[in-house]
Amino acid sequence: MATDTGQTDGPRVSVIIPVHGVEAYIEDCIASVQAQDLASLEIITVNDVSPDDAQRVIDRLAADDPRIRPMVLTENVGQGFARNRALEVATGEYVWFIDGDDWMPDPGFLSRAVALADTTASDMVRGRKLYHAVERKPGQPLRLVADEAEQRFSETRAGIALADDPFILESWHFWLWLYRRSFLEDHGIRFALTQMEERPFVVEALLRADRISLLAVEATRYRQRAQSTMRRARTMEDNARLLQNLALVVDSFDKSGAVDRASPLRAHLNVAMTQFLEILFFREAFADVRTRSQSDRDAFWRQASAAFRRAAFTPADIVPGLAGQNDAALEAHAYHLAVAGLGADDPAVTTLAVDFGFPPEPGEVPDELARALADYAAHRPGAHATHRNASTVVNYGLFGWRLWCLAPMLALVVPHAQRAAFRAEPSTYAHRHWARGVALAFPTRDPARPFRFWMPVFARILAAQGLAGHVPRFRRDPVKFVRTLATPLERLAGRLLFPAGELR
DSSP states (O other), rough: OOOSOOOSSSEEEEEEEEEOOOOTTTTHHHHHHHTSSSEEEEEEEEEESSSHHHHHHHHHHHHHHHTTOOOSSOOOOOOOHHHHHHHHHHHOOOEOOOTTOOOOTTTHHHHHHHHHHHHHHHSSEEOOOOOEEOOTTSSOOEEEEOOOGGGOOOEEEEEEEEGGGGGGGOOOOGGGGEEEEEHHHHHTTTEEEEEEEHHHHHHHHHHHOSSSEEEEOOOOOOOOOOTTTTSSSSOHHHHHHHHHHHHHHHHHHHHHTSTTTTTTTHHHHHHHHHHHHHHHHSSHHHHHHTOOOHHHHHHHHHHHHHHHHHTTTOOGGGGOOTTOOOOHHHHHHHHHHHHHHTTTOOHHHHHHHHOOSOOOOTOOHHHHHHHHHHHHHHHOOTTTOOTTTHHHHHTTTTTTTTHHHHHHHHHHTTGGGGGHHHHHHHHOOOOOOHHHHHHHHOOOOOGGGGGGGHHHHHHHHHHTTTTTTGGHHHHOOOOHHHHHHHHHHHHHHHHEEEEESSSS
C-alpha cells in the first residue's frame, strides 16, 4: 500500500531464491543480493527439501539480517513450483528471481531497474546476462563464456511494447526480468512446470505486459554447474517436459492471436518456434528419443508435430540469425526440410533432415552410392506406380524431369540400412518415398536455390538420361536452368507439403 509520500509500506522488491543442492553456493548468492544498494528488500529462500546443509547456511545469515525470510517445504515440488510458493507470501512491489547457485555482480542493478519501472510504468524490466560462468569441476576456477543473445540487448530501451521487437524473445531467461507483482497477480501468472520452466512463464508474462523496458546493465551471473539439472544425463521425463514447454508456449501465442499471419505478434511466434525446432530436433532431445521405445518415439513425434501444426509454422517462417543456430544446417535447408516433415506429419522426412541435411561436397559421394544413382537415373518408373500421387508427378512430363529426376536426390541421404532396398528396386523405393524427394528439392520459397548444392548429382542424372547436351548449360547456371522447371513443381510441393497459398 502506498503512503501519502508515494512510498510503499512493504519492501520495494521481493527476491525469490529456490534452494536445492546449492550449499556450496547459496551464501555467495544471498550476499550478492544483500549487497544491492536498494535496501528495501525481502529475500525469500525456498528450501525444496535440499539434500545438503544449505538451510543451516541460510539460518545463520537470517539471524543477522531480518530481510531474509526462510521457507522450508516438507515435500520436493521442483524449482518452478517452489517459486510459486514464494509468490504466495511475497509482499514486495516488484519481484526478482535468482537461482541459489547464481549471483548478482552489480550492486546497483535493482535500484536502477526499480527506478526505470517506476518512471515508465513498466510491468517488466529486463537486465542483462553477459556471461555463462562455466564450472568444469566443483571448486575449479570458472570460465566465462559470452552470451550470444545479449548482443540484442546492448542499449537501454524505456517503455516499449513487445510488438516493437520480436527478437526480445530470443532470450529465454525469465530470471533476467523484474516483474511488477500486482501485474503477476492480476493475470494469474505462475510457473506451470517443475523444471525447464523458463519459456512458458516469460512468454505468458511478455504477452500480457502493456509496457516493458530493457536496462543495459548486467543483472545476473549465471553459473553453469558441472552437476546441474541442465547438464545431467537426459531422461524421457526431460523430453516430456520440453514438449509440455512447447505446448504451453504455443497455447499462449494462440490465445494472444499470434497464429494469425496478420497479427503484430506473428514474427514473435516465428522466433520462438525456430528456437524450438533447433532444441527439439537438432540438439540432444531427438537424438535421445531415437534410443527409446517405439511408443516413446511415436508420442514425442505426435506431440511435436501437433504443436508445430497448431502454430501453422512453415519453412518460410524460419528465422535465420538466432543465437545458437547451426548455420550449416540452415544453409543446407535441413531446418526447412524438418519443418516440412512436421507440417506433413511425416517423421521420416524430419528424421531425414536431422540425419542427412548436409549436402556433400563434390567428390564425397561414396562410389557405391554414385553407382546406385546412375542405375536409378537410368530407370524410368512406368505407369504401374501405386502411390496415390505418383501419377500426378509422372503426368507433369516437364522435359523428362519426372519423379525419376527428383527422387535421386533422396538417394544421397538414404539411411545405410535402406540402401540395399534402394539399389534392388529404386523405382519402388522412390515411389514410396517420393514426397521426401520433393520436400528436399523444394524446401523454401526459392525452389531453385537448393539445386546449386546438388549440381554433381543432377549433371549425372542428365547424362544418364541421354540429356548430356544440357549438362554444360546446367553447370553454367543451374539456378537459371531449374527455374524454367520450377513453377509447376513448386505448385505441386506447395499443395502436398505446405499450407495452401504458402508457396506461390
